[in-house]
Amino acid sequence: MDLFLQLLVNGLISGAFYALSALGLTLVFGLMRVVNFAHGELYMVGGLIGWALTSNLGLDFFTSLLLVIIILGAAGYLIDRVLISRVRGEGEEAGILLTIGLSIFIVNTTLLVVGTAPEKVLLPFSNRPLFLGPVVVTQSRLFVVALCALLIAAAHLLIQRTKLGRAMRATFQDPMAACLVGIRSHQVYAMTFALGAALAGVAGMLLGSIYVAQANVGGLVSLKAFVVVILGGMGSFAGAIVGGLILGVTEALWGGYVATGYVDAIGFALVIAMLLFRPYGLFSRQAERA
C-alpha cells in the first residue's frame, strides 16, 4: 500500500510536469490550429537559457525565469511573424512542415553552440526529502509543482479575463468578424504563439531544475506533449492537466509494478487506444475526424 501511495504521488508530480510542458502546445493548437512540432525545441531552449542564466551568469532563479519568459516570448513572436504568418490559411500541412524544419534547425544549431552535455538549472530549494506519512517527496519537486499550478492558473486567467485573451478568443472564433470590430488579428496570432513559446520555455526551465536541460531532449518532450494533448483533447486546458496526470500516473504505476523498459511506450499505446475509441479526447465535444 505504501509503495502504491509513493508511486501515485510520483506519478501525480510527473503528471503535473507533463501538463505544464504540454500547455503551450495545446494553446497554440487550440487557438491557432497550428501543430507546433518545434514545441519541444522551444522547451529545450528555455531550459538551456535558464541554465546559462542561473549557473553561468549567477542570476537568481526568479529573475532568470522572468528573462526566459521574455526571451522565449520574443522568439515566439518573431517565429510567428517571420515564418508562420506566411503559411496562414494554407491548411495544417504547411505549418507542420515549417515547424519540423524549424525544430531541425533549432536542435542542430543548439548542439553546435552548447554541445550534448546535460546541464542543470540551479534551484533555490534543496533536494532534501520531506516525509509526509509513508510518502517521500523532495522539497524542490514540491516547489516546482506549486509553480506549475500557479503558471497554469495564470495562463488560464490571461486567456479568460484580460483584453488580450478576449481578443484571442474572438479571433479564433471568427477572424473576419474580429477584424471588423478592430482587433489587429496578425498581432493576436503573434501574441498567441509568443505565449505558447513562453510557456514551453518556462516548462523547460522549471523541469531543467528537476531533470536536466539538454540539447537533444526536445524530440521526446514534443512526443510526450502530443500524447498529453491528445489524451486531454487538443486545445483544452483542463484536458492538458488531466491528460498529463493520467500519463504521469500510468507511467509511474507501470514502471513500479510491471517493467521499466517499456515505460516510454505507455503513452504511445494510450494515444493509439485513445484515437481509436475517443478520437476527440476525453473532454472535447466536437469530433476532429472527417
Place this chain on the structure above:
Amino acid sequence: MQFERRFLLIAMGLAALLPFVVRDEYLAHIGVLILFSVTLAASFNLIVGYIGEFPLGHTAFLGVGAYAAAILSTRAGAPIYLTIPIAGLLSAATGLLIGGITLRLRGPFFVIVTLCFAEVLRLVANNWVGLTNGPMGISGVPTPHWIASQPILGQKISFYYIGWVIAALSLYVCYRFVYSNLGRGGVAVRENRFVAQSIGIKPYRYALLTFVIAATLCGFAGGFYAHYISYVGPEVFGFPFTVSMIIMVLLGGKGTLVGPVVGPVVVVLLEEYLRDFQDLRLSIFGLIVMAVVLFLPAGLMGFVARRRETYAPA
C-alpha cells in the same frame, strides 16, 4: 505522362550505365546511397502525394524491413534474394496494421500517431534483446558469397546493381500506380474528399492499399540497407531517416513521379558536399526545409513545370 516516362527511362538507363564510367569506390558508394534514397523517396511520396497525409513514422517500415532481413540472414542463413522480398512482405503486413489504424485519422492526428508507432517499434527494438539484440543492434549481416569474393570496387558495384533493380522496381510500381484508377482515385481524394466519395471512390480503402504498397517498397529498401551496411540497430527507426525522406520528397516535388528521383540526387550530393561543414549540415537542412515550404511549395519539379508552362507556345 510522356515527360515523366521519358525522364524516368532516361534517368534509370543512365544510372545503369554509370558503373561502366565510374571506377571509384567512393563514387560507387554515393551511387548506392542515391539509389537507396530514391526507393525511400518513391515510397514516401506515394503517401504524401497520393494519400495527402504526412507519415512522420515512415521509418517504421524501413526498420521492420532492415530487422527482418538482418534476423533472417544471421539466424536462418537465408540468402539475399529471399531476405529482401520477405522484408518487403513483413513491411507490407506492418503497413496493413499501422495503416488500418492510422488512416482513419486526419491531419495532425495522423502525423502524430504514425510517429508514435515508429517510436513504439524503436522501443521494442531497444528492449526485446532476445530478438533484436537490443541497443547493440545486429552486426555482421552477411554479404552474399558472389559479392564478398570480389574486390571492394566490385562489391560496391554489385550492390549498386541490386539497389538499381530495387529502385527501378519501385519507380515502375509507382508509375503504374499513379496511372491506374487507384492513383487517380488517390488524387481525387486528396483534392476533394467529398466529391471523390460522391462518385464512388472509397477513400479509406484506396488509402490503405496505397499505404501498403508504400510500406512494401520501404521494406525492400530496409532489407537492402541491412545487407549493404551489414549492421542494423534501433536507430533505423529514428528521426534522421524521416528527415531526409521529408527533405528529398519536398525538394523534388511531392505528388510527382520525377520528384523522388531529382530530390535524392540533389540531397545526397548536397550531403556529401556539405560534409566539410559536418556540424552545420543539419542546421542547413532545417533551413532548407523551411525555405522549400515558404518559397517552393511544389518543389523543384513544380517550379520547373511552372516555368515550362510559362514559356510553352500558346
